[in-house]
Amino acid sequence: MIEGLSRSAARNIFFGGSAFFFLVFAGLTAHSHYYIVNVSTNQEGLTPSVIAGKHVWEKHSCINCHSLHGEGAYFAPEIGNVWTRYGGEENPDGARASLKGWIRAQPLGVPGRRQMPYFDLSEEELDNLIDFFRWADAMDTQGWPPNKAG
Amino acid sequence: MKYATQRVALPFFALALALFALQVTFGILAATVYVLPEFLVDYVPFHIMRMSHTNLLIVWLLIGFMGCTYYLLPEEAESEIHSPMIAYVQLAIFAVAGAGALVSYQFGIHEGREFLEQPLWSKILITVSFLMFLYNSSRTLLVGRKTAINSVLMLGLWLAAIFWLFAFYNPGNLGLDKLYWWWIVHIWVEGVWELIMASLLAYLLIKLTGVDREIIEKWLYVIIGLALFSGLLGTGHHYYWIGAPAYWQPIGSIFSTLEVAPFFAMVMFAFYMFWKGRRNHPNKSAMLWTLGSAAVAFFGAGVWGFMHTLSFVNYYTHGTQVTAAHGHLAFYGAYVMMVLAVITYAMPQLRGRQPYNQILNMWSFWVMTSAMCFMTFTLTFAGVVQTHLQRVMGINYMEVQQQLELFYYMRLGAGVFVAIAAVMFLVAIFGPAREELPEGMALTAR
Numbered sequence: 077m078i079e080g081l082s083r084s085a086a087r088n089i090f091f092g093g094s095a096f097f098f099l100v101f102a103g104l105t106a107h108s109h110y111y112i113v114n115v116s117t118n119q120e121g122l123t124p125s126v127i128a129g130k131h132v133w134e135k136h137s138c139i140n141c142h143s144l145h146g147e148g149a150y151f152a153p154e155i156g157n158v159w160t161r162y163g164g165e166e167n168p169d170g171a172r173a174s175l176k177g178w179i180r181a182q183p184l185g186v187p188g189r190r191q192m193p194y195f196d197l198s199e200e201e202l203d204n205l206i207d208f209f210r211w212a213d214a215m216d217t218q219g220w221p222p223n224k225a226g
Numbered sequence: 227m228k229y230a231t232q233r234v235a236l237p238f239f240a241l242a243l244a245l246f247a248l249q250v251t252f253g254i255l256a257a258t259v260y261v262l263p264e265f266l267v268d269y270v271p272f273h274i275m276r277m278s279h280t281n282l283l284i285v286w287l288l289i290g291f292m293g294c295t296y297y298l299l300p301e302e303a304e305s306e307i308h309s310p311m312i313a314y315v316q317l318a319i320f321a322v323a324g325a326g327a328l329v330s331y332q333f334g335i336h337e338g339r340e341f342l343e344q345p346l347w348s349k350i351l352i353t354v355s356f357l358m359f360l361y362n363s364s365r366t367l368l369v370g371r372k373t374a375i376n377s378v379l380m381l382g383l384w385l386a387a388i389f390w391l392f393a394f395y396n397p398g399n400l401g402l403d404k405l406y407w408w409w410i411v412h413i414w415v416e417g418v419w420e421l422i423m424a425s426l427l428a429y430l431l432i433k434l435t436g437v438d439r440e441i442i443e444k445w446l447y448v449i450i451g452l453a454l455f456s457g458l459l460g461t462g463h464h465y466y467w468i469g470a471p472a473y474w475q476p477i478g479s480i481f482s483t484l485e486v487a488p489f490f491a492m493v494m495f496a497f498y499m500f501w502k503g504r505r506n507h508p509n510k511s512a513m514l515w516t517l518g519s520a521a522v523a524f525f526g527a528g529v530w531g532f533m534h535t536l537s538f539v540n541y542y543t544h545g546t547q548v549t550a551a552h553g554h555l556a557f558y559g560a561y562v563m564m565v566l567a568v569i570t571y572a573m574p575q576l577r578g579r580q581p582y583n584q585i586l587n588m589w590s591f592w593v594m595t596s597a598m599c600f601m602t603f604t605l606t607f608a609g610v611v612q613t614h615l616q617r618v619m620g621i622n623y624m625e626v627q628q629q630l631e632l633f634y635y636m637r638l639g640a641g642v643f644v645a646i647a648a649v650m651f652l653v654a655i656f657g658p659a660r661e662e663l664p665e666g667m668a669l670t671a672r
């Protein structure tokens with residue numbers, strides 16, 4: 077295939093084709109942006125508390141042990157559906173209390189078990205975090221994960 | 227070495243390799259925690275080790291790319307580097323940004339998105355340093371000869387800088403955050419960095435095989451065309467489950483499957499030129515790293531990437547040890563090995579002697595590559611078992627992890643061999659130079 081092609085033709089195809097595919101990609105990203113804001117996530121529910129929760133998540137870099145919607149590290153359980161896993165749908169207050177209790181109880185110190193560190197979080201920060209988990213869990217992720225185990 | 231300012235590359239290579247050694251060290255620490263969970267918990271928690279490991283990787287590869295650029299640019303452009311002073315200052319700024327971030331991590335000071343943990347001041351310094359680098363190298367290119375190799379290299383570097391700017395955008399909506407986060411992470415490794423890799427490969431092949439520039443440069447454009455035509459829309463393989471529309475499932479599956487093509491083209495290109503080449507270059511170890519890089523990139527990125535890229539497969543494997551397996555072999559083959567190939571090629575000239583310590587260098591190649599492959603295999607097995615137990619059977623995460631212990635021991639073992647090989651590489655490159663040539667090569671070298 078390559079013999080019939082001159083170097084300058086190859087270069088022109090590269091520039092033309094890349095520009096074309098970039099524009100298509102940028103257009104689809106713009107549409108996806110619109111879709112995320114208007115369809116798949118709850119933009120009204122994106123309260124200051126949810127955003128504050130995202131900052132708590134980032135401040136302690138939870139992503140470097142856990143995954144969130146399957147992205148991040150693989151050392152600790154998935155968080156994107158933790159709200160569902162703790163029964164948040166049926167019993168929101170119970171799930172909130174158990175999640176807070178779990179985070180506060182760290183490190184468990186069970187010998188031979190992976191440990192989550194102790195993080196010095198205020199009551200408000202814990203609530204923000206849980207609000208963030210709950211908001212993230214409600215995103216339309218095309219049916220992922222396959223089951224509650226995450 | 228034809229141009230005096232090519233020397234600028236030397237401190238870049240030295241710093242890059244020092245940080246490589248640190249990267250591997252943090253990898254071993256993190257792998258140790260996987261098998262001995264109490265290891266260092268009160269001093270360096272796992273998340274700090276992991277961000278140190280991945281950030282060091284990115285930082286040393288970028289420093290390596292800059293060194294490669296400063297080394298080949300004068301030869302390609304037939305002109306001295308615009309300002310060696312800017313190069314040294316820019317390296318110092320980058321070193322402060324990288325080392326500063328690394329130290330601050332150990333005190334729990336970091337941001338919180340994967341790979342982008344650098345504190346804001348560090349991100350700004352990285353940007354400043356990189357812009358100085360781009361200014362310096364572009365000025366050199368502008369006054370000099372423009373070849374496909376140096377033009378594509380500079381294009382790749384400029385685009386890498388432009389996409390990096392998304393690191394400063396962190397929307398509160400998690401879906402949007404993820405949408406644009408991949409504009410850096412995916413577009414870098416499966417887009418613009420491929421331009422850098424392909425141009426370095428083309429440069430090494432011209433030097434090592436003596437094949438005509440016309441032919442090599444034509445291949446180069448074909449390869450990078452394949453890379454961007456597939457890689458841009460291929461970003462869709464990360465948009466399946468993050469709140470983006472369902473159309474990414476077919477688009478991402480098809481285009482990311484096509485991403486195998488540039489890697490296949492590179493391995494064909496490398497071996498074809500190798501057989502076609504008339505020149506019997508004495509630097510056999512550089513040739514080995516060059517061919518090895520193309521081959522391992524094809525397996526790590528192409529084969530291991532394809533393995534989990536179709537949406538209906540990724541639905542089950544997403545975010546398991548399969549991903550970790552692929553990430554390791556792809557980064558290693560495409561970028562680590564390519565930078566090590568250029569360093570192996572350039573160092574004899576930089577030190578002003580015939581190729582030296584080649585046997586040791588080749589040992590390092592084989593040990594490191596085998597160990598990285600072994601690590602990839604063992605993580606792949608872990609990932610397949612994990613996928614089945616957790617994603618198909620629905621068994622809880624922590625329970626499943628207990629079933630994987632054996633694989634994690636084997637990963638740690640492989641890591642120790644990678645570290646040994648890295649030390650061998652450092653000794654071969656910086657140690658006392660002995661002109662040991664492979665059997666039968668001694669005559670052609672002189």
Ligand code: HEM
Nearest residue numbers: 415463482485527531532534535544545549553556557560
């Ligand atoms: C040199 C090129 C490549 C490098 C360095 C690379 C590296 C990586 C890394 C580090 C990740 C994990 C990102 C994270 O932390 O979430 C990843 C994910 C992924 N890569 Fe690649 N990759 C390359 C090429 C490819 C190619 C060519 C394909 C497809 C044919 C591919 C398919 C994938 C897929 C599907 C994922 C997502 C895995 C998941 O769902 O968890 N990669 N890659």
Ligand code: HEM
Nearest residue numbers: 149150151250253254256257549550553557558562641644
């Ligand atoms: C001594 C050798 C190494 C060991 C023991 C090691 C170990 C590890 C560990 C334990 C993790 C964290 C995985 C998790 O989150 O569960 C990791 C992540 C990672 N390492 Fe390594 N590593 C080594 C060498 C390397 C090398 C040479 C590279 C580059 C070629 C590399 C690139 C990465 C990347 C890109 C990630 C993030 C993966 C992802 O997000 O999917 N590592 N490594």
Ligand SMILES: [Fe+2]
Nearest residue numbers: 412416461463
């Ligand atoms: Fe990707």
